[in-house]
Amino acid sequence: MGLDLGSQVVKAVEITLEGPEPVVTGFARVEIPPGGDRVQALAEVFKQGKFRSKQVVTSVSGQNVVVRYVNMPKMSENELRQAIRMEADRYVPFELAETTLDCQPLKRKTQKTGDEGAPANGDTMSVLLVACRTQTLEEQIQQVNSQGLSTVAIDVDAFALANAWELCGLPEEELEEAKTEKTEERAIALIDIGATRTSINVLCGGETCFSREIGIGGHDMTQAVARRLGVELFEAEAIKRNPQGQEVEVNRAIQPVLEDLTSEISLSLDYVEHHEGLRVEELLLSGGGVLVQGAQSYIEQATARTTRSWNPLEGLRIAVDRVDVEELEAWAPSLVVAVGLASRVRSS
Ligand SMILES: Nc1ncnc2c1ncn2[C@@H]1O[C@H](COP(=O)(O)OP(=O)(O)OP(=O)(O)O)[C@@H](O)[C@H]1O
Ligand SMILES: [Mg+2]
Numbered sequence: 274m275g276l277d278l279g280s281q282v283v284k285a286v287e288i289t290l291e292g293p294e295p296v297v298t299g300f301a302r303v304e305i306p307p308g309g310d311r312v313q314a315l316a317e318v319f320k321q322g323k324f325r326s327k328q329v330v331t332s333v334s335g336q337n338v339v340v341r342y343v344n345m346p347k348m349s350e351n352e353l354r355q356a357i358r359m360e361a362d363r364y365v366p367f368e369l370a371e372t373t374l375d376c377q378p379l380k381r382k383t384q385k386t387g388d389e390g391a392p393a394n395g396d397t398m399s400v401l402l403v404a405c406r407t408q409t410l411e412e413q414i415q416q417v418n419s420q421g422l423s424t425v426a427i428d429v430d431a432f433a434l435a436n437a438w439e440l441c442g443l444p445e446e447e448l449e450e451a452k453t454e455k456t457e458e459r460a461i462a463l464i465d466i467g468a469t470r471t472s473i474n475v476l477c478g479g480e481t482c483f484s485r486e487i488g489i490g491g492h493d494m495t496q497a498v499a500r501r502l503g504v505e506l507f508e509a510e511a512i513k514r515n516p517q518g519q520e521v522e523v524n525r526a527i528q529p530v531l532e533d534l535t536s537e538i539s540l541s542l543d544y545v546e547h548h549e550g551l552r553v554e555e556l557l558l559s560g561g562g563v564l565v566q567g568a569q570s571y572i573e574q575a576t577a578r579t580t581r582s583w584n585p586l587e588g589l590r591i592a593v594d595r596v597d598v599e600e601l602e603a604w605a606p607s608l609v610v611a612v613g614l615a616s617r618v619r620s621s
Contacts, residue, residue, distance in 0.1 A: 274299065274324050274422075275433070275614030276315075276331040278413065281305055281468035281492065282561060283314040286608055287324045288615040289592075295440065295619065298592045299324040300601045300608070307506055312416055319420050323595070329422045330614040334430035334472060337409040339365055340484055341402045342379075344390035348398075353378060357402060364389060365404040373410055377401045380480055401481065403429060426617060430610050431474040431484040434463040434559070437585045437613030438476065461555045462542060463583075464572075465609055466562025468492040471534060475545045475553060483545040489534045491562035494527040501526035513565065524567060531568060535575045542576060557583040559609035585612040 277284040287299030301322030303314040341364045348356065357376045358369070365372055379399040391397050410427055417424045428436070438461075460477040467490045475483040491513075499509035501522060516523040542553050556578050558569055563582050573580035584605040589612075591598055601608075 274326045274329050275611040275616070276318075276329050276417065277430075277433075277608075277611040277614065278311065278315070278331060278416075279467055279561075279610075280470075282607065283311065283318050284604075284608055284611045285318050285322050285324065286611040286615045287322070287326050288589075288612070288618050289326070290618055291590075294590060295616065296590045296592055297586065297601070298595050299326075300596050302604055302607075312419065315416055316420060319422070327422045328425045329417050330426045330428065330617050331413055331417060331424060332428040332430050332433050332610060332614055333405050333409055333413065334486060335470060337367075337406040338429055339367070339402075339404045340429065340431070341389060341404075342483070343400045343402050344393050344397045345400045346391055346398075347396055350378065353400065357400070360390070361402065361404060364402060367404065367406055371407050372404050373407045375403050379482075381477070381482055405429075426614075428614055428617075429484075430465065430467075431463075431472040431486070432481065433610045433613030434465055434472065434474045435476060435481055435613070436616045437609045438463055438557070439479070440612065440616040440619075441585055441588045460545070460549070460551045460553045461557060462538075462545075462553050463557050463609075464538060464559070466490055466534070466558065466560035466568070468561065471538070471560070471562070473538065473541055475542075477549060477551055482549055483541070485541050487534065487537045487541075489530065489537065490560070491565065493530045494562070494565055497526040497530050498523055516566070520566070527565060531571050532575075535572050538572065539576055542578075553578060556580040559583045559585070559606045561604075561607040563606050582606050583609060585609045 274285055274287045282302055282304050284302040288295045289298040299322050301318045303317040305311055305314045353376060357374060361374050379401055381399050414424045460475055463474045465472045469490045469492050471487040471490055473485045474481055495510045495513055498513045499506050512519055513523055546553060563569055569580055569582050585608060586605050
């Protein structure tokens with residue numbers, strides 16, 4: 274079960290392997306009301322979802338997580354795990370004793386500019402370093418345990434996007450091709466616009482080469498609508514989703530937020546293109562924030578790149594006897610993180 278503990282919506286998607294085929298066998302989403310409690314929403318999700326699995330994969334994001342791309346001398350994975358603890362001091366802003374670290378050597382060549390660590394040459398490798406405050410992880414594990422479930426892995430939102438893309442974003446042969454040298458310069462950006470933040474993960478040759486979080490999301494649009502129309506937040510939320518005659522006012526309110534968000538996205542794309550010497554050809558948008566009227570076309574036009582809203586369930590079989598398909602499809606773009614987390618069933 275992939276459990277996405279979003280800041281506004283708790284979402285869970287259960288994927289079961291039937292032979293080699295991943296099948297969606299459970300789904301639930303519960304919104305946390307303003308001032309409401311996430312643990313309560315979590316309990317409600319498990320009640321609604323009637324999941325069979327007790328194995329949960331969840332994720333972290335936000336200020337308690339740090340992701341870095343670091344050049345290191347070539348070494349074995351075991352040696353790397355030892356070395357990274359020493360290196361981490363330079364990159365991680367938290368007290369190391371209270372921090373959990375993980376790392377992964379990447380296939381890409383080390384970069385001469387931009388990346389941190391040793392100067393890039395033939396004897397260096399690029400390493401993805403992730404650090405998270407241990408307390409954040411423990412709290413999350415405790416919340417899952419309190420529901421009688423166990424946490425088998427904790428990912429980062431941005432990387433869950435990549436797992437969802439691997440699961441269903443490309444047909445098998447295209448994926449193989451994407452991993453070969455000749456398409457190494459082809460890149461796509463996975464962009465998840467949540468309530469409070471937007472996660473970006475740029476993949477080149479099927480592997481992450483850049484990730485970032487921007488602290489702008491759907492909640493900022495709701496606040497802008499509330500200010501412009503002089504209404505309470507809960508009312509603004511409803512009007513934003515269904516403007517009914519107030520489209521012009523709503524669009525005017527959210528436009529500056531979309532502009533700010535898109536300019537941050539563009540900065541990231543420019544950086545990664547310059548740094549990696551590639552072109553990001555396509556943007557795949559997800560998260561509840563893309564459901565806002567006009568968001569996709571605005572981002573497409575402002576970034577001058579092919580942009581589409583991403584349904585992570587495309588090509589996946591759904592157990593219609595266990596899942597409300599209409600509800601699932603309606604919220605599909607906001608389920609990418611949960612699907613990516615659940616996709617780990619393939620490697621369990
Ligand atoms: N129909 C809709 N039109 C516009 N916005 C919508 C619609 N439905 C949901 N949203 C917005 O989507 C956002 C919630 O999306 P999502 O579930 O991806 O957030 P989250 O994962 O809880 O947040 P975060 O990732 O920032 O922690 C809210 O800001 C909500 O207003
Ligand atoms: Mg989210």
